[in-house]
Amino acid sequence: MSAYVEVTDLRRRFDVSKPWLNRVIEREPRKFLTAVDRVDFAIEKGETFAIVGESGSGKSTVARMVVGLLPPSAGEVTITGVSMTDPRQAAARRRLRARIQMIFQDPYASMNPRWRVGKIIAEPIRAFALIQGEGAIRARVSELLGLVGLHADDARKYPHEFSGGQRQRVAIARALASQAEFLVGDEPTSALDVSVQAQILNLMRDLQDRLGLTYLFISHNLAVVRHMATRVGVMYLGRLVEVTTAKDLFAAPRHPYTRMLLDAVPDLAHVGRARVPVSGEIPNPIDPPPGCTFHPRCPLANDRCRAEVPALLDGVACHAVQEGRA
Amino acid sequence: MTEKILSVRDLTVAFDTRRGPLTAIDRVSFDIHRGEILGVVGESGAGKSVTGSAVIGLIDRPGRIAGGEIHLRGERIDNLSPEAMRRVRGRRIGMIFQDPLTSLDPLFRVGDQLVETLRTHTDLSAKAARTRAIDLLAEVGIPAPERRIDGYPHEFSGGMRQRVVIALALAAEPELIIADEPTTALDVSVQAQIITLLKRLCREHGTAVMLVTHDMGVIAEAADRVAVMYAGRVAEIGPVASVITKPHHPYAAGLMGAIPTLSQEADRLSQIPGAMPRLTAIPQGCAFNPRCPKVFARCRVERPEPIPVEASRVACHLYDAAERAV
Numbered sequence: 001m002s003a004y005v006e007v008t009d010l011r012r013r014f015d016v017s018k019p020w021l022n023r024v025i026e027r028e029p030r031k032f033l034t035a036v037d038r039v040d041f042a043i044e045k046g047e048t049f050a051i052v053g054e055s056g057s058g059k060s061t062v063a064r065m066v067v068g069l070l071p072p073s074a075g076e077v078t079i080t081g082v083s084m085t086d087p088r089q090a091a092a093r094r095r096l097r098a099r100i101q102m103i104f105q106d107p108y109a110s111m112n113p114r115w116r117v118g119k120i121i122a123e124p125i126r127a128f129a130l131i132q133g134e135g136a137i138r139a140r141v142s143e144l145l146g147l148v149g150l151h152a153d154d155a156r157k158y159p160h161e162f163s164g165g166q167r168q169r170v171a172i173a174r175a176l177a178s179q180a181e182f183l184v185g186d187e188p189t190s191a192l193d194v195s196v197q198a199q200i201l202n203l204m205r206d207l208q209d210r211l212g213l214t215y216l217f218i219s220h221n222l223a224v225v226r227h228m229a230t231r232v233g234v235m236y237l238g239r240l241v242e243v244t245t246a247k248d249l250f251a252a253p254r255h256p257y258t259r260m261l262l263d264a265v266p267d268l269a270h271v272g273r274a275r276v277p278v279s280g281e282i283p284n285p286i287d288p289p290p291g292c293t294f295h296p297r298c299p300l301a302n303d304r305c306r307a308e309v310p311a312l313l314d315g316v317a318c319h320a321v322q323e324g325r326a
Numbered sequence: 327m328t329e330k331i332l333s334v335r336d337l338t339v340a341f342d343t344r345r346g347p348l349t350a351i352d353r354v355s356f357d358i359h360r361g362e363i364l365g366v367v368g369e370s371g372a373g374k375s376v377t378g379s380a381v382i383g384l385i386d387r388p389g390r391i392a393g394g395e396i397h398l399r400g401e402r403i404d405n406l407s408p409e410a411m412r413r414v415r416g417r418r419i420g421m422i423f424q425d426p427l428t429s430l431d432p433l434f435r436v437g438d439q440l441v442e443t444l445r446t447h448t449d450l451s452a453k454a455a456r457t458r459a460i461d462l463l464a465e466v467g468i469p470a471p472e473r474r475i476d477g478y479p480h481e482f483s484g485g486m487r488q489r490v491v492i493a494l495a496l497a498a499e500p501e502l503i504i505a506d507e508p509t510t511a512l513d514v515s516v517q518a519q520i521i522t523l524l525k526r527l528c529r530e531h532g533t534a535v536m537l538v539t540h541d542m543g544v545i546a547e548a549a550d551r552v553a554v555m556y557a558g559r560v561a562e563i564g565p566v567a568s569v570i571t572k573p574h575h576p577y578a579a580g581l582m583g584a585i586p587t588l589s590q591e592a593d594r595l596s597q598i599p600g601a602m603p604r605l606t607a608i609p610q611g612c613a614f615n616p617r618c619p620k621v622f623a624r625c626r627v628e629r630p631e632p633i634p635v636e637a638s639r640v641a642c643h644l645y646d647a648a649e650r651a652v
């Protein structure tokens with residue numbers, strides 16, 4: 001049995017070269033940035049798989065490839081066995097599209113500000129011709145508004161009349177409008193205040209329980225990930241460095257980067273605690289270090305690390321772990 | 327008791343609008359002592375930044391200080407002339423903002439900016455100022471400062487730029503530093519470095535710091551005392567461990583429960599219904615009363631004044647001796 005979502009050897013390069021003329025004049029070669037490199041993971045139906053990592057690690061790029069918003073440079077994503085890239089499966093993919101929805105950090109950017117909320121939520125219903133008849137559509141919109149904790153009357157308002165948290169509820173209602181079963185959230189609560197974030201996280205978990213949703217949850221916030229995820233993938237400079245259950249990741253992190261990150265997060269339980277700060281910063285992704293890209297910051301780095309990229313084996317991509325010296 | 331550096335009493339800030347004045351800060355009082363970090367937390371719009379701006383005399387029209395007093399080491403500074411206040415800023419009060427580029431001029435080398443600040447506020451010669459600038463860069467952890475001093479801001483990473491800003495803020499050895507979301511734009515691993523740096527410098531120089539942030543984790547880690555703001559008022563102020571682990575005010579308690587943590591697993595986050603009111607619709611009596619699980623009749627008519635509770639001060643009728651007797 002294959003998993004609900006399967007991501008195999010996913011890669012994405014971006015061309016970040018200067019314009020042709022500048023390159024010729026300055027005698028510069030083309031430049032590429034590898035935003036995602038050899039990423040593999042699977043998501044089971046009904047679970048929440050989280051990807052966590054610092055800015056620029058490639059989380060959003062993975063998310064966009066998974067939902068088919070961005071073509072991969074190599075590798076494959078299949079959802080319920082349907083390839084998101086294979087042209088021969090275009091028809092099956094079209095049927096699948098309605099069931100996959102994305103929620104963004106800034107819901108306002110993804111809404112037409114001149115449309116009333118009722119029309120915004122009904123859009124996927126109309127686009128995929130899921131329900132016929134205006135009355136039936138309106139009833140479904142009311143039902144969806146109720147589901148996300150808004151009032152049926154809110155359908156008449158415009159997006160700007162809502163607070164950030166309420167707009168995120170509208171975005172979730174719209175995502176669910178097409179009977180979506182797989183939601184990809186890219187930092188869905190990062191722009192919200194903590195009390196509002198709690199409301200949205202609780203809502204997402206309630207909806208998952210009630211509707212059996214599967215989530216791909218992207219966040220840079222480890223505490224939020226711990227709260228939401230069943231399994232977690234940690235990204236660093238475009239690679240997955242550790243993939244395991246949320247329980248194991250937070251109880252016994254194995255990759256040196258994961259350990260460092262967990263140690264660096266300021267946490268309420270750390271009142272007054274002095275920590276050993278992490279050394280260094282994330283290197284420039286255009287010119288990443290050879291071998292294990294974490295080696296300039298890693299206390300366990302040796303010559304092999306500087307030369308050889310560690311493969312993800314048994315959920316960890318680290319020579320020291322594999323050699324039993326971590 | 328150590329020396330009181332900053333004393334804010336009944337500070338009130340209003341913004342004049344077409345529909346009349348809106349009170350953004352409503353009778354806020356707090357002190358910061360020598361070598362102490364006071365964290366100021368609250369959700370967006372609570373009034374944290376306006377409070378910081380008032381202390382440094384940077385409230386711009388249509389805003390104005392409508393009441394109260396601000397004293398720096400016993401000397402009243404809220405009624406100084408703009409000219410006199412400019413001298414206080416920079417020399418006696420240093421500033422660090424979220425975006426380092428608000429403090430750094432992209433067109434000038436960082437060294438020139440440091441030297442200029444040093445020469446404006448101290449009587450160092452040009453040569454001595456340059457030596458001091460290199461020392462400052464070394465002190466904030468810039469590697470190879472004698473070389474980096476001639477770099478431009480864009481040649482520094484985000485974390486390194488924020489270090490330069492801290493060097494600038496410290497240049498004139500101010501008595502007080504106002505840091506408004508200094509780590510919010512940084513990656514967690516770099517955030518930890520900046521917080522550690524700020525704590526160390528503050529301890530070594532005896533500088534008082536007002537650390538404004540919406541991130542409770544940062545506060546837990548860095549602050550000695552913390553003020554929780556809500557709708558332009560201080561709900562609770564007290565020692566950091568007490569406010570975080572045993573908050574008294576119902577809003578502070580709700581806020582702490584809403585924050586997911588790394589150390590404990592919870593199925594649901596505690597949730598405060600609703601959102602913070604707009605300035606145009608601050609409720610009568612206690613500003614938190616429509617969202618408060620413990621609200622009672624008096625809360626809707628009478629504004630609670632801060633009352634000493636253990637080592638904290640709490641603005642809530644529940645702690646009034648008259649109510650407790652019932």
Ligand SMILES: Nc1ncnc2c1ncn2[C@@H]1O[C@H](COP(=O)(O)OP(=O)(O)OP(=O)(O)O)[C@@H](O)[C@H]1O
Nearest residue numbers: 014033035054055056057058059060061062220285
């Ligand atoms: N269209 C693009 N063109 C060039 N580079 C890109 C493009 N999109 C992303 N990148 C680069 O790819 C890398 C990964 O970006 P991505 O947006 O996936 O990161 P992220 O993990 O989502 O970060 P954040 O936490 O800041 O959202 C970054 O170095 C980014 O600058």
Ligand SMILES: Nc1ncnc2c1ncn2[C@@H]1O[C@H](COP(=O)(O)OP(=O)(O)O)[C@@H](O)[C@H]1O
Nearest residue numbers: 341350368369370371372373374375376377605
């Ligand atoms: N220039 C301004 N004009 C009108 N209202 C303002 C202005 N600046 C801030 N405010 C209001 O003052 C309140 C407090 O703002 P602020 O101190 O920036 O909040 P915080 O920093 O806690 O997020 C908010 O309601 C905000 O909208």
Ligand code: SF4
Nearest residue numbers: 292298305318319320
């Ligand atoms: S492979 Fe080497 S450098 Fe990379 S994380 Fe493991 S020990 Fe550190």
Ligand code: SF4
Nearest residue numbers: 612615618625642643
């Ligand atoms: S004064 Fe009343 S409404 Fe306000 S926080 Fe206390 S109990 Fe709640």
Ligand SMILES: [Mg+2]
Nearest residue numbers: 059060061186
């Ligand atoms: Mg992103």
Ligand SMILES: [Mg+2]
Nearest residue numbers: 374375376506
């Ligand atoms: Mg602010």
